[in-house]
Amino acid sequence: MDPTITVLVYSSLAAAAAALGAAPLLVRQRLPIAWIGWSNALAAGLMLGAAYALLLAGLDLSAGAGAAGALMGIAFAYWTHAVSRTTELELNRLEEMSADYGYKILLVNTLHSSAEGVAIGAAMAVSLPFGALVALAIAAHNVPEGTVLCSVLTSRGVRLSDASGLAVVTNVTQVLLAVVTFAIVAAEPSVLPWALGVAAGALVFLVLFELLPECYRQAGPRSIALVTIVAMGIVVLLSGRGI
């Protein structure tokens, strides 16, 4: 298979995983708020684990470029929130019904998944197993993220099947950026440590800015800390076994 097609397939599968997030809502119409918190924490832990692996790979290639890339990733993620005026937005409000809020949530999710796309594309350029690992972590992370988005959307009257579809659609930028990042790095390999750094920096910022603050409002700090650290540990273990 052509490597670009491989990246397309893996990133599409990861994006499609978001639809699985609707599954818990088939069982219960309205999820207990603590479950949403744990879903966010699971997503946060997987993403931090992926960021760890990406940053390490980037710094190993070139400490300067990896670090500069990471700073750019943080700055970019912060800037997108600042210009879209979403820095003070609460992301998981189930009662808020305004259309403006709904569009902002979809926008935030779309921006968030672009950073994940860069992560998959850059990791695939390091090696296929590493790319598959990052794609797996992102896919696993998309499931609870889909659950949270579906809960928010269904609570304001969107049908569950449509909500799961929208959850996948917000990840389209992920597929796009995975393929574009991979193609750019293939054409110009010296960009790789930069791309790895950008992905890691953006992921770290998004975890600290979007996921964790919501978590702590939804469940106690102890359970959130446990879920997050276990998810991180799994990614670290997989990435540390020579993959």
Added chain:
Amino acid sequence: MDAVLLVLGCGLLTALATGLGAVPFVFVRSVSTRTIAYSNALASGLMLGASFGLVAEGTRFGAWQTILGGVVGVAFILATERYLRAREIHFGEAHGHGARSMALILIVMTVHSFAEGVAVGVSFGGSVTLAFVIVVAIAVHNIPEGLAISAVLRPRGVSVAGCAGWSIVSSLPQPIMAVPAYLAVGAFAPLLPYGLGFAAGAMVFMVFEELLPEAYERGRKAGVALLAALTLVGMMVFQQWL
């Protein structure tokens, strides 16, 4: 015997360097609620970055061992918190939640110094040729750890000198562990991934359970996230690649 004294003396020097982490707080005059939020964010980023570095080093010796060490580290924090919660503790003028955070970060950072001490001893590895390079590297690497400790202690009422003193105390296990590890590299090297994993697990868990929730509660989440993300990356680059 000379080599042992050298390792011990170098270890003491690196411990003293930790005290330098308190210096930036000479310039922070006002201590408000916001200061606590951003100091917590700073400490969180430093500790997460340091843990990433520890895990990266630990997994070189063995991924499973590192993770197992991490699990024990988390269990250790849970047990310590249980112990602290059961008692009415005071730390200077602070008590309740604040005093518990202060006690916890000192315990966590002190315990983590044991693992680092072993790492120092093992890396000397019987040859003292690179000794001074390693000593300088470790001393420099200890400064941000002192900064993390001071960031938790200072806004809760400890003086700058007190912050420096506690930072140095937290690093004393380094020389104490470095000497036996240096003398018996063969015996200590297999323990290293467990120790590094333990230290990382304890630090990361403390960040997620104690420091970050309080930071979000007291500060703006954009500022907290930005500061923690920047210090995380900075710490990882600083400790691993400089």
